[in-house]
Amino acid sequence: MSTLIEQPVEARLVAAAPRMPSIPATLRYDRHDPFAVQMTFPAPATLEGVEVRWTFSRELLAAGLHAPEGHGDVRVRPYGYDRTVLEFHAPEGTAVVHVRSGEIRRFLEATSALVPTGLEHQQLDLDHDLAELMRDAR
Template sequence: MSTVIEQSVEARLVAAAPRVPSIPATLHYDRRDPFAIHMTFPAPATLEGVDVCWTFARDLLKAGLHGPEGHGDVRIRPYGYGRTVMEFHAPEGTAVVHVHSAEIRRFLHATSELVEIGQEHLHLDLDHDLAQLLRDAG
């Protein structure tokens, strides 16, 4: 059984310029890091010209489908019928994208088949993680 779920999503950048094209972003989930979601934007869509990956809690993504969530670098909220707004705050500025809520629900469903929501702690390997920290500190 695979330990990773990846799904491409269409993200529409919200900007002052009219008719901004969609950005092909990727949602990524790995059972070895059961609490985290990674969302990667390709180099052509970023100011730096390199792939940019944001990491945030799976609970944040799930809760953001139903109401405003997040107080830090990543904020998520529903928008109208069938869309979800994702805000990414960095020192360089803020990116706001719209994603179809159905794509997010499909992704979350796939992740919950891999690791049931609320059961993430059962997939942590604390001994391995502690050994990694101690090795890196030495």
């Protein structure tokens, strides 16, 4: 069984210009980090010309489909019909993108099929993680 889900999505960058350019992005979920999702923007789509990856909670992404969520670096909220806004805050500035809510729902359904919501803790190997921590502490 696969431990990884990757789904390309079309993100629309909200900018000062009237037309929102479409940029490729990828949503990623790995059962080895069961509480987190990642959204990656390829180098050509970023101002710095390097791949940018944001990691945030799966719960935040799911809750943001229905109501504004998040108070830190990543914020998610519904917007109009079948759109979700993701805001990424960094010291260099803020990026705001729109993604079709249906694409996010499809991604979340796939992640829930891999690791059901509420059972993420069963994927954690606490003995292994503790051994790694102890090894690194020496």
